[in-house]
Amino acid sequence: MTALRLCTPTALLASCAASSHSKQRSQPVPACRQLQAAHSGGSRSAARRPLAVVCKKRQQQRAQQEAAKQRVQQSSATAGAGVGSSSSSSSSSSSNGDGNGTSGSQQAQMPTMGYSLSPGSQQVELGNIERMEVRGNELVLTMRGRPDSASAAAASAAIGEGSSDDEAAEVAVLATKQEEVMDAVVKIYCTHTEPNYSLPWQRKRQYASTSSGFVVSGEGVDGKQQRYLLTNAHSVEYYSQVKVKRRGDDRKWLAKVLAIGTECDVALLTVEEEDFWKDVQPLRFGPLPNLQESVYVVGYPIGGDTISVTSGVVSRIEVTAYAHGATELLGVQIDAAINSGNSGGPVFNEAGEVVGIAFQSYAGSDAENIGYVIPTPVINHFINDYQRNGTFTGFPALGVQWQRMESAALRKHFKMSDEQKGVLVRSVQPISFAHGQLFPNDVLLAFEGVDIASDGTVPFLNGERIAFSYLTSQKFTGDVATLDVLREGAPMRLQIKLMRPNSLVKHHLGGRDPSFLVVAGIVFTVVTEPYLEAEYGAEYGREAPIKLLDKLLHAWKEHEDQEVVVINQVLACNATLGYEEVYNTQVHKFNGSPVRNLRQLTEMVGACTETHMRFDVDYGEVVVIDTPTAREATEEILRLHSIPNVVSKDLLDALPADSAALPTASALAALPAATAAAAVEEVEEEEPVPAKPVPSLPAKS
Numbered sequence: 001m002t003a004l005r006l007c008t009p010t011a012l013l014a015s016c017a018a019s020s021h022s023k024q025r026s027q028p029v030p031a032c033r034q035l036q037a038a039h040s041g042g043s044r045s046a047a048r049r050p051l052a053v054v055c056k057k058r059q060q061q062r063a064q065q066e067a068a069k070q071r072v073q074q075s076s077a078t079a080g081a082g083v084g085s086s087s088s089s090s091s092s093s094s095s096n097g098d099g100n101g102t103s104g105s106q107q108a109q110m111p112t113m114g115y116s117l118s119p120g121s122q123q124v125e126l127g128n129i130e131r132m133e134v135r136g137n138e139l140v141l142t143m144r145g146r147p148d149s150a151s152a153a154a155a156s157a158a159i160g161e162g163s164s165d166d167e168a169a170e171v172a173v174l175a176t177k178q179e180e181v182m183d184a185v186v187k188i189y190c191t192h193t194e195p196n197y198s199l200p201w202q203r204k205r206q207y208a209s210t211s212s213g214f215v216v217s218g219e220g221v222d223g224k225q226q227r228y229l230l231t232n233a234h235s236v237e238y239y240s241q242v243k244v245k246r247r248g249d250d251r252k253w254l255a256k257v258l259a260i261g262t263e264c265d266v267a268l269l270t271v272e273e274e275d276f277w278k279d280v281q282p283l284r285f286g287p288l289p290n291l292q293e294s295v296y297v298v299g300y301p302i303g304g305d306t307i308s309v310t311s312g313v314v315s316r317i318e319v320t321a322y323a324h325g326a327t328e329l330l331g332v333q334i335d336a337a338i339n340s341g342n343s344g345g346p347v348f349n350e351a352g353e354v355v356g357i358a359f360q361s362y363a364g365s366d367a368e369n370i371g372y373v374i375p376t377p378v379i380n381h382f383i384n385d386y387q388r389n390g391t392f393t394g395f396p397a398l399g400v401q402w403q404r405m406e407s408a409a410l411r412k413h414f415k416m417s418d419e420q421k422g423v424l425v426r427s428v429q430p431i432s433f434a435h436g437q438l439f440p441n442d443v444l445l446a447f448e449g450v451d452i453a454s455d456g457t458v459p460f461l462n463g464e465r466i467a468f469s470y471l472t473s474q475k476f477t478g479d480v481a482t483l484d485v486l487r488e489g490a491p492m493r494l495q496i497k498l499m500r501p502n503s504l505v506k507h508h509l510g511g512r513d514p515s516f517l518v519v520a521g522i523v524f525t526v527v528t529e530p531y532l533e534a535e536y537g538a539e540y541g542r543e544a545p546i547k548l549l550d551k552l553l554h555a556w557k558e559h560e561d562q563e564v565v566v567i568n569q570v571l572a573c574n575a576t577l578g579y580e581e582v583y584n585t586q587v588h589k590f591n592g593s594p595v596r597n598l599r600q601l602t603e604m605v606g607a608c609t610e611t612h613m614r615f616d617v618d619y620g621e622v623v624v625i626d627t628p629t630a631r632e633a634t635e636e637i638l639r640l641h642s643i644p645n646v647v648s649k650d651l652l653d654a655l656p657a658d659s660a661a662l663p664t665a666s667a668l669a670a671l672p673a674a675t676a677a678a679a680v681e682e683v684e685e686e687e688p689v690p691a692k693p694v695p696s697l698p699a700k701s
Contacts (some may be wrong), residue, residue, distance in 0.1 A: 005022045072618055083217075129319055139237070146696060181352050182307055184215040184283045186229060187300040188269075190236050190244040197534035198568070200525050201643050210236035212299030212345030213244065213269065214354070217282035221390045229269040230379070231344030231351050234324040235259045236267050238511060244271060247307055258608060261392040262508050263325035265359050266374060266382045267344075285344060285376045286353025289314045289332065290461075297358050297371070299345025312336025312369070317460075318511070319467040320372060326507035326529060329395065329473055330466075330528040331358055331372050338371030347373045353358025373549055377474065386475060396477045396498035400425050402444065405454045414443055421454045422486065429556045433497040437486070441493050445483035445491070452511060472498060505552040505564055506531060515648045517602050519613070520625050520633035520662065521571040522579070523697045524587065524596050527564040529549065531615075543684030545584060547618055563597040567617065573643060575633035579623055589616035599654050602647055606656040613661060630661045638663070 044605040103516065188211045196202040199466050213231035220226035229244060236242055236257055253276045259268040272279070289295060297310045312335040320331025334347070338361040347356040356373035385392055402423040405411050422445040428438050446450065450458050452468050460466035462615050475481060476499045506528045514531065517524040525531065527548055535544035551564050565587045569577045587595050591614050605613065608627055615623040634646060646662055648656060655662065 008236065020490060023180045027156075041070045056225065056686070059539075089401055089449050092360040095586070128415075150698070178280050178352070180347065181283065183280055184299065185307060185346060186213045186215070187211075187245045187247075187249060188213045188229075188231055188235055190242045191240050192238050194238045195513050197528070197531040200514040200523075200568070206240065208663055209235065210341055211343045212301075212358075214298075214344075214346040215277075215280055215282050216354075219387055220449065221387060227270070227282060228258070230357065231267050231269060231322070231626055232357065233262050233267045234359075235344045236260065236269070237262075242269065244269070246276070246277075257388045259392045260326075260511060261382045261385075262510055263322065263327045263393075263395055264374065264378050265322055265324045266357065266379060268386060278351070283413050284352075285380065286349050286351060286355045288317070288377060288461075289349055289355045289374055291317065293331070294350055295334055295336060295355060297334070297338060297342060297345060297374075299342040299358060301339040301341035303339075308342075310336045310338075312371070315370075315468075315564070317375070317464070323506075325393070327501075328377055328469060329378050329469070330470055331378075332375045332405045334373055335369045336371055337361075337369060340341050349473075365458050374468065375606065381474070381476075388476070389424045393474045393477045394500040396475055396479065397501040398472055398483075398496065399429035399434045399499055400438055401427045401443075402456065404441070404456055411454070414441065415484070416443065416486060420486065422452050423454070423456050427556065429502075431502060431557050431560050432499050435443070437494050437496055438483075439487070441487075443486040444483060444564070445486055448482055450683075451485075488560075502557060504555045504557045504562060505548075512650075513648060514599050515569070515650055516569075517598060517648075517651065518637060518643060518646050519603070519605055519635060521573040521576040521637045522615075522623070522625070523568040523571065524565055524598060524601060525565050525568045527586075545618075546588065548584065552585075558597060561597050561599075565598050567597050567600055567615075571636055571637050573633050575625055575629045582617070582621070582623060585617045585619075585621065587615050587617055590614070602651050602654040603656075606654070606659040606662050608659075608661045625662050631659070631663055634661075635663050 003653060009117065015057045038096055066470045070666050082582060112683045113429055190209050190211070192209060193206045213229045216230055217225060217227050237260075239257060241473075242255040242257060245252045253273055254270050255269045256271055257267060261267065269312045272404055291314050295312060295314060297312070299308060300306075301308050308590075315335050316333035318331065318333075319328050320333070321328050322331070322571060332347075332355075336347075338358045341359075342358045345358050346354045347358055349355045354376070356375045357379060358371060359374050360372045361373075362370035381395070382392065385394075393677045403426050405416075405422060405424050410424070411420070416422070420443075425438055425442040425444060427440055428435050447458075447468060448471060450468075450471060453457060453465070456468055457465040458468045458471060460470070472481070475498055479498050480495050481498055483494045483496055485494055508530065514528070515526050524539060529552065532540040532544045532548065532552070541549065548564070548566070566584055567585055567587060569583045570581075571578050572580055589595060590601055591610060593604060593606065595601050595604075611627055613625045613627055613630060615625075617623060637643065638646065645652070
């Protein structure tokens, strides 16, 4: 059986839509932690039946499809040469007593398997169409293939007596196709070395993980056809080494990471050795699956070393919280088991096409077998972004916060007619392109011609609705979107450029190390979501200071380079006596000047010539340090705590050549030698410990 897709000239209705709500989450982050990414673990045993064969289901469907199939066969006679090359022997075969009405010579001959509506291409043999189905903007034709007699006989024996030759042919074709599909799924071995956000000059102990991936092909940044490996971003996060292993191979191949899309949890890899790609066929992407459509999750979960297959159906399609990227994009919920190690593995439909990537599951105790899949629209967006820019630039946002307008009184207050629907603009991000064009109290009526309902949803698929943030996510950073707006009762149309979300408190660092500055025992760093999790655990949404959570969930950037700089901790020394209990509080001013980011603070501290350094922090608290003693105290702290530098690597160029408050480059270079000399001196000054007398043992008689 072969599935062919014909693209229709019409676009999807509102399902081809995209997003506009730049604040991706309105609820505290920890609630999303119930969605756990799975990248080193196990799954229940594999399903034994072929990947896309359910013979009983075919028997039930055949009776319903027979009338439609006969109409298609009759139309092939009238279509003539305008349709294809179907001969009279294909449409009028003699019965040979085997129950399928097909001659033995035709049974061994493969039918024409192709499609085209233009001259000179492969043709569709309409007499062998088993099923037609409309999926979005594609017409999917399921063709019945006929393998050789030996394969059909073996398949007939495999499915049992009483099965038709059509079913045996289906099983034989799909069994061969299943092997090709399985060979394209690989196991990924990754060694991770994550930063220590609480001690930002250190890294945590390295650990290893295993996950899954699969082979695809596409156009590279140079325009040439390339072969890639797709997996999850969390499978290779903070990687130090990545290796891949093919099915049935005892070798592990070093892989190179080309791009990581943290927001969509997709990563693109390649292997430079040509032998790795030998005899492997890239997988094909299929359309967005329908509800209740059967899907198959393939990968290498815990519980064994060989490949595993689990099956299920599509339960839900909606905008979903992505736990790793801390964002909301289109997602598919299935009831197939997705366990540790399944992450990055492909999810297939019955035609053997990839319809998504397994990436997380629901970890709550009140639900079972809830897995989530990254659908093909999100995957294609990631791949197209890489092909356009040579890297991942992210999913765009409009840069506004909005409010539902389900209240009739609210709509009337903003001069909306009874027929009008939309959402209310609450605030506009100052650094977004929408600033100056959209204003608070504007009403968004439509995005790219798609009407927005009062609850913030738009039409999707067949009778469903989805959050209108999906509309924006289908576009690329820098694209221009058309918005229909109601302002003071007057409708207008605006053209607004879309930006990449730039939150004040970053949800991730994109593989970079955290920044820090050490001044006389005071450690300054930048607040990020991983930092809050490192400081307060998985429940940081309840445990972290309320002021920092407000910055995380609701605050906008006033400037492009604005950061939330905090005192991470105060390391004890004479210069910081009395400030040991100050930690995780935001620094607002330095010697009266506002602190915009950590780089600016480093420059101001390095250039300080005043007698004292004053830091104004939250709740009116003040920290003051003597400038003359700060430099010596900083050198002492660096030696005592084995801190390699006074600043992180990304801030080295912000250090002045000479500073009264911070150590110079020459002083920092001498720190390791001074530390070693101090250790030798300490050993030499130790008094020898007198040897203890050995007690004499009584002599044996």
